[in-house]
Structure formats: C-alpha cells, structure tokens
Amino acid sequence: MLDLVDLGKRSFSAYRGIAPDEQIDEVLHLAERLRGARCLHLNATPYGGGVSELLRSGVPLLNDLGLVADWQIIRGDQAFFQVTKRLHNGLQGAPGGFSESDKATYLAHSQLNASHLSADYDFIFVHDPQPAALPMLAGRQGARWIWRCHIDTARPNPEAWEFLRPFLYAYDAAIFTMSEFIPPNFPIGHVAIHSPAIDPLSPKNLPLPAELARHLLEWIGVRLSRPLVTQISRFDTWKDPLGVIAAYRRVRDHIPDLQLAMVGSLALDDPEGWDIYRQIRDATAGDTFIHVFTNLVGVGNVEVNAFQSLSNVVIQKSIREGFGLVVSEALWKGTPVVAGRAGGIPLQMPEGTGGVLVDSVEECAEAVLRLLRHPQEAHCLGERGREHVRRHFLMPRLLLDTLRLMDTLAHKRPLEPRALALVSPQPSVPL
Numbered sequence: 001m002l003d004l005v006d007l008g009k010r011s012f013s014a015y016r017g018i019a020p021d022e023q024i025d026e027v028l029h030l031a032e033r034l035r036g037a038r039c040l041h042l043n044a045t046p047y048g049g050g051v052s053e054l055l056r057s058g059v060p061l062l063n064d065l066g067l068v069a070d071w072q073i074i075r076g077d078q079a080f081f082q083v084t085k086r087l088h089n090g091l092q093g094a095p096g097g098f099s100e101s102d103k104a105t106y107l108a109h110s111q112l113n114a115s116h117l118s119a120d121y122d123f124i125f126v127h128d129p130q131p132a133a134l135p136m137l138a139g140r141q142g143a144r145w146i147w148r149c150h151i152d153t154a155r156p157n158p159e160a161w162e163f164l165r166p167f168l169y170a171y172d173a174a175i176f177t178m179s180e181f182i183p184p185n186f187p188i189g190h191v192a193i194h195s196p197a198i199d200p201l202s203p204k205n206l207p208l209p210a211e212l213a214r215h216l217l218e219w220i221g222v223r224l225s226r227p228l229v230t231q232i233s234r235f236d237t238w239k240d241p242l243g244v245i246a247a248y249r250r251v252r253d254h255i256p257d258l259q260l261a262m263v264g265s266l267a268l269d270d271p272e273g274w275d276i277y278r279q280i281r282d283a284t285a286g287d288t289f290i291h292v293f294t295n296l297v298g299v300g301n302v303e304v305n306a307f308q309s310l311s312n313v314v315i316q317k318s319i320r321e322g323f324g325l326v327v328s329e330a331l332w333k334g335t336p337v338v339a340g341r342a343g344g345i346p347l348q349m350p351e352g353t354g355g356v357l358v359d360s361v362e363e364c365a366e367a368v369l370r371l372l373r374h375p376q377e378a379h380c381l382g383e384r385g386r387e388h389v390r391r392h393f394l395m396p397r398l399l400l401d402t403l404r405l406m407d408t409l410a411h412k413r414p415l416e417p418r419a420l421a422l423v424s425p426q427p428s429v430p431l
Helices: 021-033 050-064 078-091 100-115 134-138 158-170 210-219 241-252 273-284 301-310 325-332 361-373 375-392 395-412
Strands: 038-043 068-073 123-127 144-149 173-176 191-193 228-234 259-265 290-294 313-316 337-340 355-358
Touching (some): 021 395, 038 050, 050 068, 050 325, 078 100, 078 158, 100 134, 123 134, 134 158, 173 395, 228 241, 228 301, 228 325, 241 273, 259 273, 259 301, 313 325, 325 337, 325 375, 337 361, 355 361, 355 375, 361 375
Parallel strands (some): 038 068, 123 144, 173 191, 228 259, 228 313, 259 290, 313 337, 337 355
16 A cells, blocks of 8 residues: 555534535535546645645545545555656756656556555556556556646646656546646546635634734844745745845845745755755845745745735746645735746736736846735735635535546546445535
C-alpha cells in the first residue's frame, strides 16, 4: 500500500452560513446519491503547496458526507522528483528535453508505485504529472480514473507533452482549472473545468483575533508600526520572487520605511525550491526591511493567516500560474492583492474586484504604491474581493464540482452494488 495521509474529522455542517446555501444543499443531495462510494486521491507530497491544502480539507469532508475517501502519497527518490519537476516545468512551457535515463527513472518509480496501489476504489483522482502513469501501469482495476491537472498546460514544451501524453489514454476523465489550459491533441474525451477553492475554516483562513495576529508577526521580527507588503508562495521561478523584490525596491524609494515579507514553502516533490530560496537570500542579504521565511522554520498556517490579514497589500506576481490559492486566501481576509495577469488569477480578480492585475515589475510597483497611498480604495477592493471569493471559491463549491463529476461517471458506468451498500456515517448536515 502507498503511504496514507492521516487526517482529522471535519463537519460539513459548519459551512452553513458561510458558503451560499444553494451550494450546501446541492452538495448534500449529490452526496446522498453517492453514499458509500470509495474514492482515492493520489499526489506526490502531503505538505507545501495548494494541492495538499485542497486534499487536507476536501478528503475529510467527503468522509463526513458519507463517502469513503482516502489520500495516499506516491514514493520517489531525489532523481525521480528532479525528473518530475522538469516535467512539471516543461508542461508549463519551460524548455528542455528528457533523456532515455530520465524516462526510465520515471517509469521505474511509477511501476513501483503502481504495484503498491490498492484496487478497492470506485474513483481514483490523480493529481498533476508525478503519478500520471499509474492507471496505465496498474490497470484500471474497475475504478473510474480522473486526472486532475492543476497547472497551466496551454502551451507545453513539445518534448514534455510527448513524454506525458501516452499515459493519459488510460483515464476516464480529466479536470482543468480553465478550458484555456487544455493542451493540444488532448487524449481524454471527458473534460471538466473546476477552479480550486479555499477552506474558510482551516487554520490559515479562520478569523484571527487582531491582538494575536499582531503578536505572531511581531514575535518573528515584523514591525507593524511600519507598512508591510507580502508575497506568500512556493519558492518557484514561476512566482517571480526576484521581480517582487525589484518592484518592492521601486516602491521603497517613495515609502522608505516599507517592509517586504517573502513567505515561501518548500515541498517534498520540489528539489528546485532550495535553489530559489538561496537566490532570494542572496538578493536580500543585508536588507533589514526584507523578511524571508519558510514553512520549515517557524512559519506555519497561522502565521500565514496573520500575514494575509495584516499586510497593507499582498503581492502574487506570478508569470505562469495554475490558479494561485493565496490570492483568494488574502481576499477572503479583505486584503487587496496586486497580482500577475496569469493563469487562474484573473478569475479571482475581475475588473474592480480584489485588487490590480499587472504585467511587469514597473506595473507591480505602481499598483502597490497607489494602494498604499489610497487606503480607502484598497479597502473597497479588498471587500469586493471577499464577496467574490465567498460566492465562487470556497470549499463547498469545489466539493459540488467533484460530486457532480463523480455522479456523471457513475451514470456512464454504474457503481458495483457493494460500493453503495457499505455502512457509512450519515452526513453531519440534516437533509
């Protein structure tokens, strides 16, 4: 068996009064139809990044709703994750090829993971390219396989796409964040479009008492008597951290006491993260107004919550982006965002809502400076952003999309009677 992620229990009833009622009601209706169905989510890391956050919230809620859901992690060594990171980057358009040795490394680890895969599921969701070969190597085993691509694959490097594409024929369905992300000559016939969502009840997004939030940031060296802008993301070239630093320095020419926090995460499946981290440290060495933190050194979800709640402006200057959950996280707290016009970010920030979309270092600096100088405008943008997130990007809406797809696939190929006959708890929300 692959490594199973331990998860706590969650109550779907707690979202009543937070997310729209119509979403809550339809989730309950569909969950009743799928009661007892077994589903598995597979990815490459239990921490560090948006996919793991989605699963940590979503999988326990599926169980609370009466399904039987697990989350498992594939295994791999450094060589495997170096190949999959280059594959991930290549699918987003980065140049580079794959040697026969690279392909052999990917296949060998995929075969090993396939050999440990349990067959006792009705639905298997495979997240991103790292585990993508498993259904071809393990066989369908009676499950309905769904490939969930979280990245922007609209214009993939042809060598990366040629490498991955043959493995996708084994899937019943695929999910993308935007229809524009579907790559050319896509081999899976059933494609759904589901944008990600945040969990308003996670430690990262729960309302923090102002005094506690201030204490958390002061404790780690941030001076809240000075203005603060923050970028929170994986340490990744696509997030343009050096561009953020350059934009910040332009703004500081006008606001000399401005602080910048670079809060980044390092993940098990991302060997390049440490290289980007070192580049950031080198670029900011000696500048006491720039604070660099990681998820491995004293900054967790509660501190991230405090940064997003108390920053004057949050920056997400991505140049390629699947979605960027941190944008919705900041907007949920009413904090305005200056973000790259990339991938799924504009979905979260339509015109006049949430903040400002930018295409360059210069535009980023101008937008941050304007919001710092016009706090009432910044406040209004943040409040409109919060309502937009409430309607479109909270966890119940993502569960609704997932259950709709499962219901559709179950109608195409009915579930085995044993699945729906399983004894499972009633959902915590009264029907």
